[in-house]
Amino acid sequence: MASPSPLLLALVAAALLLRTPTAAAAPDDHLVTGLPGFHGSFPSNHYSGYVTVDEASERSLFYYLALSERDPAADPVVLWLNGGPGCSSFDGFVYENGPFNFEPGSTLLPRLQLNPYSWSKVSNIMYLDSPAGVGMSYSLNKSDYTTGDLKTAADAHTFLLKWFELYPEFHSNPFYISGESYAGVYIPTLADEVVRGIEKGVEPRINFKGYLIGNAFTDVDYDFNSFVPFAHGMGLISTDMFEDVKASCHGTFFGDVDNLCQEKIERVHWELKDLNKYNILAPCYHHPEIQEVEFANSSLPLSFRRLGETDRPFPVRKRMAGRSWPLRLALRGGRVPMWPGLGGRSLPCTSDELATAWLDDEGVRAAIHAKSKSLIGSWELYTARIDYTHNTGTMVSYHKKFTALGYRVLIYSGDHDLCIPFPGTEAWVRSIGYQVVDRWRPWYFGDQVAGYTQGYDRNLTFLTIKGAGHAVPEYKPKESLAFYSRWLAGEKF
Template sequence: MTSSSSWFLKMCLSFIMLLFFLIFNISPSFSSPTTASLAEKLIRGMNLFPKDSINLPENDPHFVHGNIVEKKFTFPGFDDTSASAEELGHHAGYYRLPNSKAARMFYFFFESRNNKDDPVVIWLTGGPGCSSELALFYENGPFQFTKNKKNLSLFLNEYGWDKASNIIFVDQPTGTGFSYTTDDSDIRHGEDEVSNDLYDFLQAFFKEHPQFTKNDFYITGESYAGHYIPALASRVHKGNKAKEGIHINLKGLAIGNGLTNPEIQYKAYTEFALQRDLITKDQYDTIGKLIPPCEQAIKACETKGGDACETSLSICTDIFNQILENTDNINYYDIRKKCEGNLCYDFSKVETFLNKKTVKEALGVGDLDFVSCSSTVYSAMQQDWMRNLEVGIPSLLEDGIKVLVYAGEEDLICNWLGNFWWVRDMVWSGKNEFGASPTTPFLVDGEEAGMLQSHGPLAFLKVKEAGHMVPMDQPKAALQMLKDWMQGKLTKTRKGDSVSPM
C-alpha cells in the first residue's frame, strides 16, 4: 500500500469517515490485495460492513414528477408512543438534483421539540462519503439506541440538537447513505459541485417548508465538513447577495474538529503529539523534517490543482503515519483510548437498523441499502482533500456572518491545535483583536467545559474531555454550545479572565 493510501485511513477527514472510507477501497481500478486487506481491518475497527460502495440502481426507484418527495414518519422501534408523527414533525425525503442526470439526495428533517420558530440548522457529516445518520444516532440527532443488544429500539436523545433547532441531516455528496444515482457521471469531485447541490436542495427545502424561511439559518458539521461548510456558506451568501431564488437567512457556520486549512493543520501534528507525550523530542525533530516538503507540495496543489493535490497528500501522509508508528495502538480519534483488537468504535447498530425492511418502508427508500460510508465518493473527491477552504471565510466574517470553530481536546486526527492555528492566523479585519483577546472558561451548569477565545463574529472553543466527535463525548456541553452560539451568548464568561496558553 502506498504511503498516500495508508494516510488517508488516518487522516483528519471525517469523523468516522476517514476510517470508514479507506475501509472500503474504491473501485476495482484503485484496489489491490494489500489495500483490500487493510480496508477490511479498518471497517472492522468501526464495526461497519456496508454491502455496497455506493447505491447505483439500474432504474430510479423514486421516479416521480417534482423536485421533492417527502413524507412524515415515525421510526419502528421508537419506545415513546406519546406523540404522533404529526406532532413530532419528523420528515424523510428525496430531492432530485437539477444539475445531474439522475441523482437524488436523501435527507431527514426534524422539527424543533422546543419551538418551531427556533433556527433551522443543517448538519453535514464528513468523509467525504459518510452518512449523516452516523451523527443522527450517535451524536446530536433526536434519537439514541437503547442498550438492549437483542432489540434495536430507540429513545429520545436528551441532548439532541432538535431541542434548540429545526435540524436537517443530509446524505451527501451523491452516493452517500441513502442518496443515489442511476448514472455514475453524477458522482461529485469538488466543492463547487457539492455546494451547488446543497444550495439547490436548500432552495427546494424552503419552498416545500415556507413557514421556516423567516427563521435564522446555520450550517454545522464536523471533520471533512471543514471543507463542505465554508463552501456552502459562501454559496448561500453569494445567492443571497445576487437575490437568487428564496433568501436564506444565513446567520452562521460551525465547524467541529474539521479539516479546513491543511497547510497549517499538518504542521500542528508534531507539536500536538509532543505536547501530549505521544512522541519524544528526538522523534519530534526527526518527523519535523517532513514538514517543509509537505508545505511546498500543498502550495503546488493550490496553484496547479489536479494531480498535484494527490501528490501533496502522498507527501504529507508520512507525518501522521510516523507519529502513529510511535504509539501503542492508539485511537487517533480519542487519544485517551486504545483500540481493543480490531475494534475502536462500534457503530454497527446504525447499519443494522436502517437496513431493516420495516425501517426502510417507514422512510420510503424502497429496497435501497444503507451505505454508511461510500468508498466511491471518497475516491472521487481525492483531489479536493488538500485544498484550503479557509479562504472563503474572511469575507463572511466581514459581512457579520458568525463563525464558530470547536474541537475536542483529545482528538489527534483533526486536533484542536491545528484548528486553533488556522483560526488565529486567518487574515481579516479582526485578526489582531482576536489574537489579543483573553482565553476564558466555557461554563456549563457552573462547571468548566472548555476554553473559549472570541472576538466579534469569530469564536474558537476547545472542548474538555472530548475527542473527534464532541456531541457524542460531551452531549450536554455541545447542546449548550449550540444554544449559546446561536443566541449570541458564546462570549467571555469572566471579564479580563485570561488563561494561557490554550
C-alpha cells in the first residue's frame, strides 16, 4: 500500500489545526502556564491578557479565557460579565462559575482548588473586566473612567472584534453572552452592538446565538416595585405592615411617591436591614467599624432610627456581592452612585478578602499578564473609580427585539434574592406578550425540584433556581451547571 503523499499529510495537518484550538493558534504571550496558589495541572488551556480598544489613551480591557474541558473546538464560546456597574468579573471567576475556587482556611497567599462545577466543563468561557477602570482593565487617560451604558457596550464590542481576530479558530463556534445583575444592562446593549455589526457585515463576523442573564436589572418599575410584596411573601414583614404600606403607597413601592409612602417603604427597609439582601437564606457578616450609608438621607424620624443612646448610623454589613448598586439608591436614569464612593468599603454582607489578597499579589498578576498595582492600582471587587451614567432606560424593548430576530434568551433568577426579586423579573418577561409554550412547572436536578420554569415562543425562557440568591452559581453550583449545560445544548429543562 502506497504511503500518503506529503501534500495530503500537509492538508490533513492544516485541517486539524483549524479545527482544534491550541497554544499555537492562540497568542503565545497570553497563555497562562501556572497560577500561584494552585498546585496541579489545568484541566484545559487558559489564556489571559489585554485587548486595547482605544490606542490613543491605551484604554485596554482585561480578559481571562478557560477553554472547554470537553471539546473546545466545537463547544460554544461564552462571555461572562459581572454587574455593578463597577464589579470585576473576577467575582464570577473565583466565587461563582470559574475553573477554580478558594480552599477553606487559606492564609497569606490564598490557595486555589479546581471547581468541579465550572462552566468550562461544557463551554469555552471568558471573563471580561468592563468597563475600563473596573478590575484589571484600565486607561492611561482617567477621563475614560467617566462612562455609561452606551460607551461600555461600544468598547465591549470593539473588544470582541479584536479578540476574535486574536483567536480566529473560534469564528465558527456558537457565541453567547452571560452575566448577572447590572449585566442585565450590559448584555442587551452589547448584544445590540453585536447584532448591528452583523447586519452591517462587520468582520470578523461573530456567530452570535443568544444570551442568558441571572437576576437581571432590567426595568426599575418592575424590579423595585417587587421588593415590598416579595418581602411579605417570604415572611420577612408582617401582613399588618404590608397592608399599611400598600394602602399608603396605593400599590406603587418605588419612584415618585409621596412622603408618607416613602417613610413606610423605609420602615420596611429598616426591618430588613440585618438581612443579606443578596440571599436571605445566607448569613450577613457585620463590621461595626464601617458606617451604614443606606439610611443617611432617610426620612424616618430620628427617634425611630436611634441606636441605643447614640445617634450613630447603623453598622454596615460586610462581604458584599458587588453585583448590583445599592438597592435604594438606584436611579431611573442619570449618574449611578457607586457604593464605595458613598462611604461603604464594598457591598454589604459579603467578604472579598481572599480575592483581593490573591489578585493583588504581583506573582499572580505576572502569571495572568495583568498590569502591576503601581500602574493600575489595587484590584477591587467593586470599584468607585468609574463615574457611570445609566443612559439607556428599560431593557424590555431590547429583549423583545432580539427574541423577535430569533436569538435564544434565558432569564434566570435565584428565588431568594431581595436585591432583584424574581416576581418583578417574571412580570417583565410576561409583559413582552409572547405565547406560553411550556407552562409553569418544576425542573429537576437528580430527583429533586431545582426550581421552576416557564417557556415562551421565540426561544424565550424564564427559570428560577430554588434556594439561590443574587449570584446563582455561587449558591447553587451543581444546579447552575445543570441548567447551563442543558440550555446550551438546546435541551428542555
